[in-house]
Amino acid sequence: MRRLLLKICYDGTNYCGWQVQPNGISVQQKICEALFSLLGEKTDVTGCSRTDSGVHANEFYCHFTTGNQSIDNRGFIGALNVRLPDDISVIDCIEVNDNFHARYDALGKRYIYKLYYSPVIDPFKDKYSLRVPKRLNIERISEFCKNVIGTHDFEAFSAAGKSVTDTVRTVYDCSFSADGDDYTFTIEGNGFLYNMVRILVGTALAVSDGKLNPDDFSKIIQSKNRALAGKTVPPHGLYLNKVFYERDEENFG
Amino acid sequence: MRRLLLKICYDGTNYCGWQVQPNGISVQQKICEALFSLLGEKTDVTGCSRTDSGVHANEFYCHFTTGNQSIDNRGFIGALNVRLPDDISVIDCIEVNDNFHARYDALGKRYIYKLYYSPVIDPFKDKYSLRVPKRLNIERISEFCKNVIGTHDFEAFSAAGKSVTDTVRTVYDCSFSADGDDYTFTIEGNGFLYNMVRILVGTALAVSDGKLNPDDFSKIIQSKNRALAGKTVPPHGLYLNKVFYERDEENFG
Numbered sequence: 444m445r446r447l448l449l450k451i452c453y454d455g456t457n458y459c460g461w462q463v464q465p466n467g468i469s470v471q472q473k474i475c476e477a478l479f480s481l482l483g484e485k486t487d488v489t490g491c492s493r494t495d496s497g498v499h500a501n502e503f504y505c506h507f508t509t510g511n512q513s514i515d516n517r518g519f520i521g522a523l524n525v526r527l528p529d530d531i532s533v534i535d536c537i538e539v540n541d542n543f544h545a546r547y548d549a550l551g552k553r554y555i556y557k558l559y560y561s562p563v564i565d566p567f568k569d570k571y572s573l574r575v576p577k578r579l580n581i582e583r584i585s586e587f588c589k590n591v592i593g594t595h596d597f598e599a600f601s602a603a604g605k606s607v608t609d610t611v612r613t614v615y616d617c618s619f620s621a622d623g624d625d626y627t628f629t630i631e632g633n634g635f636l637y638n639m640v641r642i643l644v645g646t647a648l649a650v651s652d653g654k655l656n657p658d659d660f661s662k663i664i665q666s667k668n669r670a671l672a673g674k675t676v677p678p679h680g681l682y683l684n685k686v687f688y689e690r691d692e693e694n695f696g
Numbered sequence: 697m698r699r700l701l702l703k704i705c706y707d708g709t710n711y712c713g714w715q716v717q718p719n720g721i722s723v724q725q726k727i728c729e730a731l732f733s734l735l736g737e738k739t740d741v742t743g744c745s746r747t748d749s750g751v752h753a754n755e756f757y758c759h760f761t762t763g764n765q766s767i768d769n770r771g772f773i774g775a776l777n778v779r780l781p782d783d784i785s786v787i788d789c790i791e792v793n794d795n796f797h798a799r800y801d802a803l804g805k806r807y808i809y810k811l812y813y814s815p816v817i818d819p820f821k822d823k824y825s826l827r828v829p830k831r832l833n834i835e836r837i838s839e840f841c842k843n844v845i846g847t848h849d850f851e852a853f854s855a856a857g858k859s860v861t862d863t864v865r866t867v868y869d870c871s872f873s874a875d876g877d878d879y880t881f882t883i884e885g886n887g888f889l890y891n892m893v894r895i896l897v898g899t900a901l902a903v904s905d906g907k908l909n910p911d912d913f914s915k916i917i918q919s920k921n922r923a924l925a926g927k928t929v930p931p932h933g934l935y936l937n938k939v940f941y942e943r944d945e946e947n948f949g
Binding site: 452453454499501520524529530531532533534563564565566567569570571 | 707
């Protein structure tokens, strides 16, 4: 038996997220089907994260175990890709140790959220970036982002109705950049609560508008009150951008 | 009666092109429907060009005449956009003289064709750019592009079965650029034959591969033989990028 780690990317527009769901087609299901068609084995595929419906991934990892010992790596990637729709691609396939786990061995993740300014919808950007009808205040948002860095109890920045016991997370980096009319919110951390990035971006927009101040962050954190934070922005601007693993011989064979 | 010129853009993926066709939904039809819903008049909308099925436009112009005198320009654009699908946007609306014609008054056009290098499909680029599985030879293609500039009889670079009497066109500019793994072929001219840009790009790819030489261009031109030029590349990388009009008071009211 060999454990293999797939590095994939996907346009999440047409999926209910990574995880298999009773309603809707998931990325996980598509990967499982492609593996079954190729290997003739029913394999469990474990992802590094759950992404929500409509969220994209520039980089996503999942592992599975196979009894097939004769896999030629390059040919395997190509054969999987012809079995996958054009909105999901396998980028790489890495042999890992038997106890490697795509989710538990992830040291951290980077998410990005894309926005663009335009008075009208840009048909080429609108599926992959959130349109804002006014230019954003980069200075105010950047000040807000600096406050987000650190270890905080992010309960106020998580969707209601989800019972997670530990809502403390560490954000290693958080920044906001502009390239012409395109904006990118970037955040790296050891873990993220449900909807946390999308609520942080919604709060950043409220800071840009002047509805909130950059320093209101600590007040909101202390309140643990979801209602004090900004709106949850839609999923189509959100990308799981990078997953950090310890790349040593212990993990990667 | 007033003549108005709309500046629009569209993602052509889901359309049979600009022009109304017996089968398939056209951009023209969507614009006519939106105008009818808003103005309550049946209006003829005349485009600056026919774009093929699946071809995009960063900039496209069309004119129409309306008896409605009370149009407030800003509100009109917004009201049209809410009546249009997200893959078509009205960017501007300009009042023009009664004899202005979106097609005949166009002095020239710029098309771009996007390509990207990647060993696997990139789900975020693949609908809007042609994937090439090997890196391109920019020097060879640039040399080819220089040869394309000028006035030539482009019969060999037009799709068979189209009977146009005059196949002479003037190309003002033609260039090829790379930005990381993204490539852009740019061409400006006074007019383009059916499939001319797509055949020129296909020929550029053959030049990159070494199947043709940059200087074979004049041989192909002289032959007037479609079979000597390269393949017709698919429509999804092609964009009508700019339309040149004489922007003086004679045309624009």
